[in-house]
Amino acid sequence: MAxxxxxxxxxxxxxxxxxxxxxxxxxxxxxxxxxxxxxCGKSTLLRMIAxxxxxxxxxxxxxxxxxNDIAPKERDxxxxxxxxxxxxxxxxxxNMGFSLKxxxxxxxxxHKRVSDAAGILGLxxxxxxxxxxLSGGQRQRVAMGRAIVRxxxxxxxxxxxxxxxxxxxxxxxxxxxxxxxxxxxxxxxVTHDQIEAMTMADKIVVMxxxxxxxxxxxxxxxxxxxxxxxxxxxxxxxMNFVPGRVNGDIIDLGQGVSLPSIPGLKLQSGAELVLGVxxxxxxxxxxxxxxxxxxVEPTGxxxxxxxxxxxxxxxxxxxxxxxxxxxxxxHFKPQLVYAFDSASGARLA
Amino acid sequence: xxxxxxxxxxxxxxxxxxxxxxxxxxxxxxxLFSISSKDSAFGGALWPDHPTTRNFxxxxxxxxxxxxxxxxxxxxxxxxSVTTGVLTLLVATTAAFAISRLKxxxxxxxxxxxxxxYFIPAAFLAVPMYxxxxxxxLLNNQWSLILAxxxxxxxxxxxxxxxxxxxxxxxxxxxxIVDGATPLQLFRMVYLPLMAPSLxxxxxxxxxxxxxxYLYAFLLLSNDKSVTLSVALGHFLSADDSPWxxxxxxxxxxxxxxxxxxxxxxxxxxxxxxxxxxxx
Numbered sequence: 177m178a179x180x181x182x183x184x185x186x187x188x189x190x191x192x193x194x195x196x197x198x199x200x201x202x203x204x205x206x207x208x209x210x211x212x213x214x215x216c217g218k219s220t221l222l223r224m225i226a227x228x229x230x231x232x233x234x235x236x237x238x239x240x241x242x243x244n245d246i247a248p249k250e251r252d253x254x255x256x257x258x259x260x261x262x263x264x265x266x267x268x269x270x271n272m273g274f275s276l277k278x279x280x281x282x283x284x285x286x287h288k289r290v291s292d293a294a295g296i297l298g299l300x301x302x303x304x305x306x307x308x309x310l311s312g313g314q315r316q317r318v319a320m321g322r323a324i325v326r327x328x329x330x331x332x333x334x335x336x337x338x339x340x341x342x343x344x345x346x347x348x349x350x351x352x353x354x355x356x357x358x359x360x361x362x363x364x365x366v367t368h369d370q371i372e373a374m375t376m377a378d379k380i381v382v383m384x385x386x387x388x389x390x391x392x393x394x395x396x397x398x399x400x401x402x403x404x405x406x407x408x409x410x411x412x413x414x415m416n417f418v419p420g421r422v423n424g425d426i427i428d429l430g431q432g433v434s435l436p437s438i439p440g441l442k443l444q445s446g447a448e449l450v451l452g453v454x455x456x457x458x459x460x461x462x463x464x465x466x467x468x469x470x471x472v473e474p475t476g477x478x479x480x481x482x483x484x485x486x487x488x489x490x491x492x493x494x495x496x497x498x499x500x501x502x503x504x505x506x507h508f509k510p511q512l513v514y515a516f517d518s519a520s521g522a523r524l525a
Numbered sequence: 526x527x528x529x530x531x532x533x534x535x536x537x538x539x540x541x542x543x544x545x546x547x548x549x550x551x552x553x554x555x556x557l558f559s560i561s562s563k564d565s566a567f568g569g570a571l572w573p574d575h576p577t578t579r580n581f582x583x584x585x586x587x588x589x590x591x592x593x594x595x596x597x598x599x600x601x602x603x604x605x606s607v608t609t610g611v612l613t614l615l616v617a618t619t620a621a622f623a624i625s626r627l628k629x630x631x632x633x634x635x636x637x638x639x640x641x642x643y644f645i646p647a648a649f650l651a652v653p654m655y656x657x658x659x660x661x662x663l664l665n666n667q668w669s670l671i672l673a674x675x676x677x678x679x680x681x682x683x684x685x686x687x688x689x690x691x692x693x694x695x696x697x698x699x700x701x702i703v704d705g706a707t708p709l710q711l712f713r714m715v716y717l718p719l720m721a722p723s724l725x726x727x728x729x730x731x732x733x734x735x736x737x738x739y740l741y742a743f744l745l746l747s748n749d750k751s752v753t754l755s756v757a758l759g760h761f762l763s764a765d766d767s768p769w770x771x772x773x774x775x776x777x778x779x780x781x782x783x784x785x786x787x788x789x790x791x792x793x794x795x796x797x798x799x800x801x802x803x804x805x
Contacts, residue, residue, distance in 0.1 A: 228699050249705035261696035265718040274714075275704035322704070 178239025178252075178329040178362055179204045180225065185234035187220050195220055196386045197234065202379065205360045207353075211373035212383035212409070219334055221383075222366045226255050226332050239329055249278075254323035255332040259339060260315045262307040262322075268294075269303040272321045293324040296355070313344045320355070331356075333365040337372065349375060370410050374398070382406050404521035407452050407514060413480070415452045416490040419518060422447045429486040433465060441515050441525040449524060452514040455480070458492035461509040469500040481506065555780070558773035566770045580774035589771055591761050594749055602736055602753040603782070605667055609674040610732035614724060616675065617682035622712055624683075625690040626698055636687060639680035647677055648740060655744050669745040670753070674738060678731040685730075689723035690716070725793035733783050754779050 180202040187195040195217040202208045210218040223229040225236055227248035236243055243251050254275075262271050269290055270277075276286040294300050297317045307315055316336060323331055336352070337345045353376050356363055367373055373380050374394045382389045382397065382405070390402040394410075401407035407415045420427040422443045426434045429451070443449060460481075467483040467490065474480075474497060481492045483506060492508060500506055515524040558566050559580050561573040582588075587595045624632035654673050655664075663669035693716070701711045717724070742753045749757075758779065761772040 226699075226703060228702070248703045253703065255700070255703045257696045257700060259694065259696055261694065261700040263697065263700075263715060274701070278705040278710060322700075326704075 179237075180208075180330055180362060180364065181235075181237040182221075182225075183235040183237075185221065185224060185236060186232045187217070187224060187229065188232045193232075194386050195224075198383075198386075198388050200381055200388065200391065202362060202364065205362055207356050207363045207365065207376060207378045208381065209365045209367060209373040209377035209379070210381045210383060211367055211370055212389075214368055215385075216383040217386040218366045218368075218381075218383050222255075222332055222334055222364060225330070225364060226253055227251050252329040253332055254326045254328040254330075255334065256316075256319045256323050256336045258335040260307070260319045262315060262318055264307050267304050267306055268299060268310070268318050268321075271307070271318055272299075272303075272325050274322070275326050289325045289327075290321075293321045296324065296358070297321050312340050313348060316340060316348060317351075320352070324355075324359070329362065331361050331363040333363065335367055336365075338367070338369070345372075352376065371412055374410065380410075382409060384409075401514070401523065403523055404450060404452065404516040407516070407523075411454055413455045413491055413493065415454050415514075416458075416485075416488075417516075418451050418453075418485060418488045418490065420449055420451050422449065427451065429465075429488075431486040433486040435465060435510065435513070438513050438515050438525045443524070448518045450516045450518050450521075452516060453490075453510045454512070455491045455493040457511045457513075458490075458494070458508040459511060460492070460494055460496065460498065461507055464507045464509040467506050467508060469502055469504045469506050471502065472498060472500050552780070555773050555777050558770055559777045561770055563768070563770050566773075580770045581778070583771060584774050584778060589768065591757070591768070592771065592775070594757070595754075595775070597750055598752060598754040598757045599779070601667065601751060602755065602779075605670055605674070605742075605753060606732045606735035608671050609678065609735035610728045612671065612675045613678045613682050613731035614728045616679050617686050617727060618717070618720070618724065619712075620679075620683045621686035621690050622716055625687050626693075626711070626716065627708060636684065639683050642680045650677075651740055651744055654741065658745055663745075665746055665748055665751060667746065667751055670738070670742055671735070673741050673745060674731070674735040677741075678734050682727045682731060685727055686720065686723055690720060693719055722793045725790050729786055729790055732786070736783060 180200075182198055182200045184197045184199055185195060186193060186197050198217075198221060200208070210221060212218050220229055224231050225238075227243065227246065231244050238251055238253065263274065266274065272290045272293060273286045276289060281289075290303070291300070294303055297320060299314070299317055299321055302310065302314060302318075307318065310318065316339075319336070333352070337348050340348060349372060352365075356376075365372075365376060377394055379391065380394055380397055381391050384405050389409075390397060390406045392400075397406055397410045401410060404417065408417065418429055420429045420434075422428075422437065422441075422445055423434070424445055425437050427437055427449070428434045435451075441449075465485060467485040469481060469483045470489075471482040472479060473482070478493050478495050479498055481494065481498065481500065483490060483492070485508075498506075516522065517524055557571075557573065560576045560578065561568070562575065562577055562579070565573050565575070584592055584595060587593055620635065623629045624635060654676075658664055658669040658673070661669075663672070697715055697719070698711060701715050706714065737755065738753070739755045739759065742756045743759065746752045746756065754775070758772065758775060761767050761775075
């Protein structure tokens with residue numbers, strides 16, 4: 177087991193820099209999730225940790241040892257690929273034992289380690305099968321088994337669940353989490369799915385366009401987003417954003433809708449800003465922000481109300497059941513409002 | 526069955542029947558001659574009145590002036606074509622692996638050069654090749670034909686294998702690299718097994734190219750004991766009174782090994798071994 181430290185890591189393909197000086201410190205035994213939209217550089221970063229991509233500048237250390245110029249196999253890492261990457265001409269047993277075979281581990285020891293890993297993952301019955309004879313979930317499990325048998329210092333996961341159907345994804349999510357709790361090996365996990373990030377991570381790194389936007393625990397990011405990007409990316413359904421203008425003690429949203437200024441907001445009259453409210457922080461009330469209902473979606477547990485507020489689409493999730501008709505007026509009382517700079521997106525309050 | 530499907534099926538037959546006839550009639554003709562006696566060979570019958578296996582007996586016993594070295598020559602053909610197949614595979618597989626998987630510098634140039642060689646017909650190169658082989662002192666040595674055939678087969682073989690290996694998912698290489706494989710282990714333990722179907726197809730191509738070769742074999746080899754059977758078959762026509770029935774019987778025997786090779790390896794010609802490797 178080992179800590180993983182990235183210092184000002186950069187990656188350029190030719191003249192195009194795709195990762196701009198990323199610094200992350202992952203503790204020993206931590207489950208760290210890199211999350212962000214496609215093309216944000218998270219997979220490239222993972223591949224640099226694995227040694228599959230060269231580092232243009234900066235430093236990556238695993239267990240205190242700088243690995244910039246060390247070959248992947250010397251880094252003591254194991255990787256699980258998005259499309260499994262199982263060797264199709266080998267049985268499950270041979271797939272899982274391949275790294276041990278290459279390392280010259282004795283047959284008996286290899287047998288024991290593969291059986292142990294197969295036991296953990298429930299693959300005992302499948303050891304003599306070929307990858308083509310397995311279902312998607314089983315293949316993914318074999319891919320994880322291949323990583324486990326090596327007893328690496330760090331597990332690297334590159335969107336391991338994105339090829340599975342929704343139901344299986346939820347099940348495998350729990351399985352990976354359980355596995356981590358059992359093995360306590362440092363893990364770096366890449367995903368574009370913020371729910372995966374929220375549910376699995378000890379630490380989340382939110383990335384966008386090659387930069388780290390924020391690093392923190394899941395609830396930390398949810399409660400205290402550093403900027404508009406993180407606020408919109410973390411949480412489901414996503415946070416509502418409405419532009420406004422400070423006008424004395426109130427914030428004017430246009431079309432005659434306004435709300436009182438937010439504590440801690442230090443802006444002069446006339447300054448523009450973006451307000452953010454999570455759908456679950458909007459409560460239906462008799463007074464407050466007036467909006468016009470567009471669509472109501474009852475999901476059983478709660479009700480999702482899509483409406484127009486001062487000409488902007490917003491979305492509220494409430495526990496009570498409502499039967500609003502489209503076009504009807506509804507009033508919301510926001511319980512928690514965030515404010516962001518309208519130009520930079522930085523959090524103001 | 527509606528009209529469109531009938532028409533679709535009819536088009537298939539319209540194309541298929543002429544192609545089948547085009548392919549089968551010469552083979553039937555060959556066979557017909559080889560089971561006819563010398564007198565009835567040119568009788569024009571669709572089936573001889575008295576079919577005979579006598580011609581095959583003469584060929585197998587080497588019981589004719591043109592056939593004194595039959596077994597030796599068929600062995601030459603076999604040796605040369607198998608060696609050509611093996612050497613071509615060696616050259617093409619390593620080249621394709623280096624270009625497609627290891628991404629060596631200059632790979633594109635090699636690929637384009639490989640394709641470019643086919644702008645020049647092999648016959649144009651016959652004389653330069655003859656001079657080159659004579660310079661190496663290899664004339665009348667079977668290695669000259671083997672090397673010439675490997676040279677002619679390699680560009681196409683590299684091209685095909687490069688295309689095939691481009692289809693292997695790159696994640697397999699990466700998984701093997703993370704698992705600790707050296708490039709050579711990757712080649713031997715992951716790449717070669719997965720390329721097996723293409724290797725068989727390319728190997729068979731090179732083997733048959735050499736087996737069927739006439740021009741180069743005729744130019745580079747001259748001794749009766751070192752020529753291939755294809756050249757020996759040509760010798761039959763050197764007299765006015767050629768023994769056609771024996772020529773055809775020998776030709777028929779000459780055509781059997783390629784047919785057998787196709788039959789044995791037909792599965793590999795189409796099989797895709799990579800299913801299940803990655804989610805597609």
